[in-house]
Amino acid sequence: xxxxxxxxxxxxxxxxxxxxxxxxxxxxxxxxxxxxxxxxxxxxxxxxxxxxxxxxxxxxxxxxxxxxxxxxxxxxxxxxxxxxxxxxxxxxxxxxxxxxxxxxxxxxxxxxxxxxxxxxxxxxxxxxxxxxxxxxxxxxxxxxxxxxxxxxxxxxxxxxxxxxxxxxxxxxxxxxxxxxxxxxxxxxxxxxxxxxxxxxxxxxxxxxxxxxxxxxxxxxxxxxxxxxxxxxxxxxxxxxxxxxxxxxxxxxxxxxxxxxxxxxxxxxxxxxxxxxxxxxxxxxxxxxxxxxxxxxxxxxxxxxxxxxxxxxxxxxxxxxxxxxxxxxxxxxxxxxxxxxxxxxxxxxxxxxxxxxxxxxxxxxxxxxxxxxxxxxxxxxxxxxxxxxxxx
Amino acid sequence: xxxxxxxxxxxxxxxxxxxxxxxxxxxxxxxxxxxxxxxxxxxxxxxxxxxxxxxxxxxxxxxxxxxxxxxxxxxxxxxxxxxxxxxxxxxxxxxxxxxxxxxxxxxxxxxxxxxxxxxxxxxxxxxxxxxxxxxxxxxxxxxxxxxxxxxxxxxxxxxxxxxxxxxxxxxxxxxxxxxxxxxxxxxxxxxxxxxxxxxxxxxxxxxxxxxxxxxxxxxxxxxxxxxxxxxxxxxxxxxxxxxxxxxxxxxxxxxxxxxxxxxxxxxxxxxxxxxxxxxxxxxxxxxxxxxxxxxxxxxxxxxxxxxxxxxxxxxxxxxxxxxxxxxxxxxxxxxxxxxxxxxxxxxxxxxxxxxxxxxxxxxxxxxxxxxxxxxxxxxxxxxxxxxxxxx
Numbered sequence: 001x002x003x004x005x006x007x008x009x010x011x012x013x014x015x016x017x018x019x020x021x022x023x024x025x026x027x028x029x030x031x032x033x034x035x036x037x038x039x040x041x042x043x044x045x046x047x048x049x050x051x052x053x054x055x056x057x058x059x060x061x062x063x064x065x066x067x068x069x070x071x072x073x074x075x076x077x078x079x080x081x082x083x084x085x086x087x088x089x090x091x092x093x094x095x096x097x098x099x100x101x102x103x104x105x106x107x108x109x110x111x112x113x114x115x116x117x118x119x120x121x122x123x124x125x126x127x128x129x130x131x132x133x134x135x136x137x138x139x140x141x142x143x144x145x146x147x148x149x150x151x152x153x154x155x156x157x158x159x160x161x162x163x164x165x166x167x168x169x170x171x172x173x174x175x176x177x178x179x180x181x182x183x184x185x186x187x188x189x190x191x192x193x194x195x196x197x198x199x200x201x202x203x204x205x206x207x208x209x210x211x212x213x214x215x216x217x218x219x220x221x222x223x224x225x226x227x228x229x230x231x232x233x234x235x236x237x238x239x240x241x242x243x244x245x246x247x248x249x250x251x252x253x254x255x256x257x258x259x260x261x262x263x264x265x266x267x268x269x270x271x272x273x274x275x276x277x278x279x280x281x282x283x284x285x286x287x288x289x290x291x292x293x294x295x296x297x298x299x300x301x302x303x304x305x306x307x308x309x310x311x312x313x314x315x316x317x318x319x320x321x322x323x324x325x326x327x328x329x330x331x332x333x334x335x336x337x338x339x340x341x342x343x344x345x346x347x348x349x350x351x352x353x354x355x356x357x358x359x360x361x362x363x364x365x366x367x368x369x370x371x372x373x374x375x376x377x378x379x380x381x382x383x384x385x386x387x388x389x390x391x
Numbered sequence: 392x393x394x395x396x397x398x399x400x401x402x403x404x405x406x407x408x409x410x411x412x413x414x415x416x417x418x419x420x421x422x423x424x425x426x427x428x429x430x431x432x433x434x435x436x437x438x439x440x441x442x443x444x445x446x447x448x449x450x451x452x453x454x455x456x457x458x459x460x461x462x463x464x465x466x467x468x469x470x471x472x473x474x475x476x477x478x479x480x481x482x483x484x485x486x487x488x489x490x491x492x493x494x495x496x497x498x499x500x501x502x503x504x505x506x507x508x509x510x511x512x513x514x515x516x517x518x519x520x521x522x523x524x525x526x527x528x529x530x531x532x533x534x535x536x537x538x539x540x541x542x543x544x545x546x547x548x549x550x551x552x553x554x555x556x557x558x559x560x561x562x563x564x565x566x567x568x569x570x571x572x573x574x575x576x577x578x579x580x581x582x583x584x585x586x587x588x589x590x591x592x593x594x595x596x597x598x599x600x601x602x603x604x605x606x607x608x609x610x611x612x613x614x615x616x617x618x619x620x621x622x623x624x625x626x627x628x629x630x631x632x633x634x635x636x637x638x639x640x641x642x643x644x645x646x647x648x649x650x651x652x653x654x655x656x657x658x659x660x661x662x663x664x665x666x667x668x669x670x671x672x673x674x675x676x677x678x679x680x681x682x683x684x685x686x687x688x689x690x691x692x693x694x695x696x697x698x699x700x701x702x703x704x705x706x707x708x709x710x711x712x713x714x715x716x717x718x719x720x721x722x723x724x725x726x727x728x729x730x731x732x733x734x735x736x737x738x739x740x741x742x743x744x745x746x747x748x749x750x751x752x753x754x755x756x757x758x759x760x761x762x763x764x765x766x767x768x769x770x771x772x773x774x775x776x777x778x779x780x781x782x
Binding site: 223251 | 473
């Protein structure tokens with residue numbers, strides 16, 4: 001966040017943010033819909049509403065999640081939240097007491113780590129490979145560390161871009177169900193898939209009364225509306241809705257209706273198609289630029305992930321290189337990224353300074369167009385080449 | 392909330408809700424403004440924004456609070472929240488650990504009690520009289536109970552409608568400052584004043600780095616937009632903004648801009664005037680109906696508060712009468728209210744069943760028009776008269 005503020009005014013090519021491209025927002029359609037909602041349903045759209053969310057939007061989300069594989073989804077399984085960030089926070093608040101261990105893949109989503117930090121969580125980190133969380137290690141951690149929550153990002157994980165394979169999902173789901181372990185499955189990027197068939201959520205693959213699946217319209221419609229959702233079994237939804245109510249009463253009555261009308265009008269599917277095509281081309285541009293510019297061969301100098309969707313490519317530099325130390329010279333050249341150590345729980349509270357992942361960095365490939373991406377990667381690779389290895 | 396759901400479909404005269412009258416929402420103006428915001432500033436209005444809030448809205452709120460007596464208010468003193476409910480929750484999250492004692496006037500705002508319950512707070516209740524919280528008792532509780540938070544509603548308190556006198560505010564402010572006691576001052580109803588001059592907030596009356604003052608546009612513009620705010624010293628705002636960020640990243644970029652434009656266009660003051668005139672007439676209708684119908688004289692049978700603003704009149708029945716037990720026969724007649732025991736912290740978790748305030752009830756006077764109010768009070772008094780005293 002501080003990095004974003006620092007670079008907001010400058011002329012940087014930014015791979016740092018987690019922001020979607022605002023040029024792709026369906027602004028005109030949302031302007032028309034906003035006026036219509038207030039003209040036709042203004043009194044309800046401006047009044048208090050139920051903590052669980054606007055009933056027809058809950059029904060729409062239930063149907064959408066049914067298609068993702070959550071076969072029992074009904075409106076009573078859905079809670080509407082202020083983006084999926086709030087869904088994560090509510091689940092953490094429901095499940096965690098101070099000191100409780102959280103099992104999670106590392107690196108992981110920074111703002112989720114901040115939530116867990118705020119609950120003084122302990123961490124049981126499990127490394128990722130190209131198929132996702134190492135399930136054998138997860139099983140060992142469950143037995144040894146007795147976690148109170150499993151946190152996982154199954155699709156195009158932030159920050160690595162890695163997608164969990166179906167086999168891993170099945171094993172994780174079975175493990176959690178067997179140990180009555182609450183699952184918090186963060187699937188914010190589900191719709192941003194650029195290749196391959198969608199996979200069912202972990203939550204869909206075993207009966208677990210303590211599983212919470214979260215998603216959002218922030219990545220597909222617009223984040224500024226703050227409309228996300230969670231799916232869980234109805235008794236757990238009732239508990240989470242009570243927490244939601246005391247937290248801020250409800251999600252916005254107006255913005256929920258805007259999102260619903262946008263979807264009911266059939267605008268969500270073409271918007272997702274537009275995003276997929278645009279972002280896929282940007283991902284390809286970034287991957288090609290990296291392949292062209294970074295010396296490869298049998299023993300590649302730097303390595304990077306090849307995400308099937310989402311917003312991020314994760315780069316691993318040779319051991320001994322420090323992505324945080326490289327940021328100032330990169331910024332002098334005019335390019336910005338997020339050092340990967342930020343995404344590790346180990347180094348809290350000064351997570352950005354030390355700890356694992358010092359030789360990694362995250363690149364957002366959706367904010368800039370292809371030409372800027374190519375230029376940015378050239379500047380980045382120049383920086384990396386001119387920097388002597390430490391130690 | 393359950394009561395509202397039960398009665399939502401029926402033809403009740405409802406004194407039960409905390410809802411403003413949706414017929415008074417500035418729906419047309421908000422429809423025009425919504426379209427304009429997206430047409431002129433759509434990309435920013437739909438994008439992520441700072442956790443602290445939209446900077447020009449923070450500046451507007453700072454200027455507004457400066458006029459209320461918070462003389463040092465700058466944009467850095469302001470955090471924009473999802474209604475003032477979230478401001479209360481963030482402050483509780485910042486200040487309270489499980490078991491910490493909260494000093495508060497009783498009865499008090501139900502959803503704040505639910506927040507404190509969620510932090511497993513202990514309670515140091517202080518009774519109210521016509522001037523507000525009994526400050527001598529508060530002083531004793533501070534010495535004996537060592538509270539970690541003082542929660543107070545200075546204006547037209549929910550549920551009693553009582554306004555704290557200036558002298559009490561000064562003493563409370565001095566007490567809290569002297570004991571380095573965090574203050575959470577909930578001033579959601581400030582603008583809904585129907586008589587008398589506005590009084591300065593407790594937070595303005597002593598230098599206290601741990602004082603948080605909260606307000607909202609829910610009561611003046613519309614609750615469905617979910618835009619509220621808090622004022623605190625900048626270091627505390629930084630801490631609360633960090634909590635806000637992990638909770639749900641930020642308040643809605645779109646709705647914050649709608650509120651700002653509504654205010655900048657000079658529409659807030661006339662809207663407040665409209666609400667004051669309409670709600671004042673309804674308050675007067677309710678007070679007159681009570682005076683006409685409830686037998687009075689030297690020794691009045693029932694007693695009620697005469698609020699100078701806000702939304703609620705609080706009724707005290709003779710000792711031994713149970714407002715919760717009277718609710719079913721009242722509903723049979725077609726009138727609904729909230730039994731006053733709900734607003735006491737003592738009886739948690741089954742707050743609605745027992746405990747202090749069993750012979751009290753809260754009446755919302757802003758939801759219905761004068762004719763319905765008169766009819767509703769007649770039905771209520773009939774119910775009270777026909778019900779034999781218990782015990």
